[in-house]
Amino acid sequence: MMRRFSFLNGFISFLIALPIGVWWLYPSVVRCMLIAYSGEFRAVPGGYVSHQTPARQQKALLRHDQQACDRIRQFWGEKQGRAILIYCHTADQYADYCGNGSSESAGCSLATPWGDSFLVLGQEGNNPDVIAHERCHDELQTRVGWWRTNRQIPQWFNEGLALMVDYRFTNPHADAHQRARDFRDGWEYRAYGRQMALSLEDIATMRGFFGGDYHHVMLAYYTGAVEVSKWLVRAGPGGPADLAKRVGEGEKFEEVYGPSLRE
C-alpha cells in the first residue's frame, strides 16, 4: 500500500491556504508531521509508538523493523530512506494517521514534496514483511524524488518492487529466477488460467491499481510482481538502484526500464 498526496493543484492550494487548508486537504500528513506533539504517542528509536502499545509488542516492532531494514540494505545496496515509523494501537489511530480508506491495509507510507516521509503501521503491520514493503516504497521515493515518483513511476512498478522484499507471497530463499517463476504461478492461479488478465496500463495509476475489489487488487499485485521479478532477472541486482538514480536525474521511466516483459 502506498499513499502519496498529490498533485499540482493540491500543492498550489497548500501554498495559498496554509495552515488550515493543508489540514483540510491532508489531515493525516499534518498529523504525522505533528506527531511529536501528540499526547497519544511516545518517541522510540526511529519513530513513535502509541502509549497503549504493550512493551512486548514494542520490542517485537523494533526487531521486525531491524529485519526489514536489513532486507532493504540487501536489496538496494544501501538504505537511503529515512521514513519515520508511526505505530498505532487502535484502528482509529491508524485511520487518523494513514488517511481515508485505509482500514483494509496493515501499513502505509506517506511522502511530502519537501522530503519528510512517514511509515504508518497498524497492529497487523507489526511484521518484517509489511515493514520491508513500506520501506521499499520509501526507498524508491527517496531516491527518485517526490515529484518524479508521482510523474514517472507506474504503480505496478512501485508495488511490484515492494513485493520483492515482502515474503508473504514467495519463498524468501528463492533466487531471482525461482522468484519470477513463483510469482508467475501465483499470477496464473489468480488470473483463473488467464481469463482475467490485467494490462500494465490498467494498473499504472493508484486508482487503476487499488480501485477495485479484493480480487482486482490481488491480481494487480501479482501482475506487477510478475513483471518486476522478470525485469530483475534481466537487470540484475543493481537494477533498482540504477533505475532510481537515472529516473531521479530526469530520464524517462520507460526508457530506463525498457520494454515490458509480459507476453
Ligand SMILES: [Zn+2]
Ligand atoms: Zn505497497
